[in-house]
Ligand SMILES: [Zn+2]
């Protein structure tokens with residue numbers, strides 16, 4: 001409370017209510033500062049869901065105040081809603097930050113924020129009392145979501161509660177003029193958390209972290225939302241060891257570069273990508289690798305991209321030195337397991353993988369993986385939504401009752417919806433793993449507590465075998481089932497706030513269809529809650545189920561046997577090195593049995609082409625075949641293979657029957673796999689846009705929405721966007737939630753919201 005001068009008789013006053021991301025990001029001190037600057041009086045307070053300001057001063061000063069308020073807010077703040085009303089001047093003589101007022105509406109919790117430039121400057125300043133302190137933070141940066149145990153957001157309800165601030169830190173914390181005013185994780189080396197280095201036997205040691213990494217050791221490092229396994233990304237040998245110990249044969253490894261300059265040596269970085277890397281969210285950005293780089297191929301085998309991030313905590317800066325500029329930073333877990341986030345578990349479960357453990361004593365309450373983003377045609381597309389974004393809500397059309405959408409089993413997120421807000425959980429992974437499922441349930445509980453949402457209806461996928469469906473069935477609440485691909489499409493419409501009718505395409509791995517077959521290449525028309533399937537890729541039998549999903553060569557076998565008859569066998573024998581019995585078995589099954597599941601999956605189609613070209617015969621991670629096939633594409637190919645679109649009752653069937661012999665023909669003519677891969681992609685672009693043209697003719701709809709895991713394919717999406725826009729379509733794509741199964745829960749929630757509103 002600072003006295004700002006005598007009351008002026010020409011004063012006016014405004015009452016302002018602001019909603020958005022304004023908690024835990026230094027918004028109130030910012031308001032205080034600009035009020036002081038313009039000699040205004042009044043107050044600012046947090047209501048939980050909004051910030052309220054009463055501002056009093058001369059008209060000129062208030063104008064200046066308002067301009068700064070709306071244009072110069074703290075970097076991590078986001079104003080969504082701004083309401084201002086003139087009120088009678090109450091005659092305040094000071095400006096103060098009032099105590100928070102609790103309201104019943106769901107509150108906004110800030111995600112974790114990357115180290116800000118000011119703190120980095122102090123961190124590098126030998127004269128600063130926090131020189132090289134690995135937990136330096138302020139109101140603009142540091143941990144938030146990952147340390148919050150309860151609401152309202154106050155130090156006593158965070159994992160910092162066990163650290164008592166020293167007099168100096170306390171002074172900063174209590175001073176509204178200080179940039180650490182009410183920075184809940186505020187700390188210094190005298191009073192805050194500290195680091196500890198242990199060897200693989202759990203014994204403390206004093207070696208230098210950088211030299212250990214340089215020597216080729218693997219270190220488990222406790223970061224912001226969980227553990228990373230860290231090693232020198234330029235050391236081929238340690239990469240091999242890491243892959244072997246982690247049983248991660250081929251899946252690309254994310255890296256952290258010391259700074260942007262170093263990154264430029266290895267990857268192409270566009271201005272948008274640079275902004276993302278340096279943003280407070282600091283996600284992993286998927287960049288195109290420069291061809292002539294000296295980086296080990298085993299970082300991202302057979303791909304031309306690299307997932308990269310910049311140091312986002314002060315601790316990360318301590319891991320680099322002059323000789324160490326690129327580190328692998330992969331999730332600290334065993335394959336399939338959830339991210340490890342506490343010291344005890346790390347030592348137990350990462351023993352045998354890590355040689356050293358760099359631990360600290362600031363507990364992580366909510367585990368949170370790194371987010372992953374790529375930029376397509378200048379627009380970011382998030383493919384894993386976690387740190388930096390969660391738990392920010394998405395605005396949706398109001399739902400009539402509180403809902404819990406349970407998501408899909410793979411790449412799971414759940415979604416709690418209340419009123420016009422949807423709270424998506426962080427990426428949780430594949431629920432088949434029982435520890436991941438436990439983490440899922442725990443997270444559900446946390447989210448319900450934080451946002452005080454008590455769901456009265458559950459929403460789940462239609463797949464009866466999904467763990468999420470079974471979990472829904474175990475709970476005594478009304479349930480709504482939503483078809484997998486309709487949920488995908490709805491999530492795309494919801495994040496674009498599009499409520500009218502559209503044409504939609506979902507290209508995906510697999511999802512349970514309304515006819516009990518496995519869908520995955522589906523055209524719809526309609527709006528959220530009311531879709532009609534209009535067309536799909538021709539079904540082929542999905543023989544062998546799960547094994548076939550892991551072994552693309554079997555999918556190639558199915559396609560060739562289906563579409564190439566006698567000759568098919570000859571080619572299968574020539575191009576697919578399958579065990580002899582297998583061909584005969586599949587041939588027999590196809591002929592004799594009609595009892596198999598059918599699939600129109602786009603993922604399986606990519607798998608089959610990838611296997612036939614010898615790109616990927618066995619998927620060692622989800623999506624490997626399609627990703628490697630995309631990476632192979634030559635850039636200047638516009639040729640394509642033939643396709644047909646026919647009518648079956650009310651459905652259009654897209655068939656690639658004629659493509660297969662022609663691919664073989666190209667292979668016989670020794671055409672390069674990269675040529676064939678591009679030609680295959682071009683075929684899809686043409687087939688999809690042709691179908692949309694026909695459907696536009698029939699329905700009069702000109703807006704199309706694209707969703708599903710395959711829309712992560714940059715080559716396909718890029719060319720699709722280009723072609724569809726050329727033909728005059730308005731195209732909606734994903735930016736805020738993943739096109740893959742990580743976005744399903746949002747689609748489920750808005751679909752149920754719509755259905756319940758119509759009752
Ligand atoms: Zn800071």
Ligand SMILES: [Zn+2]
Pocket residue numbers: 165166167168169170187188189190191192
């Ligand atoms: Zn201190």
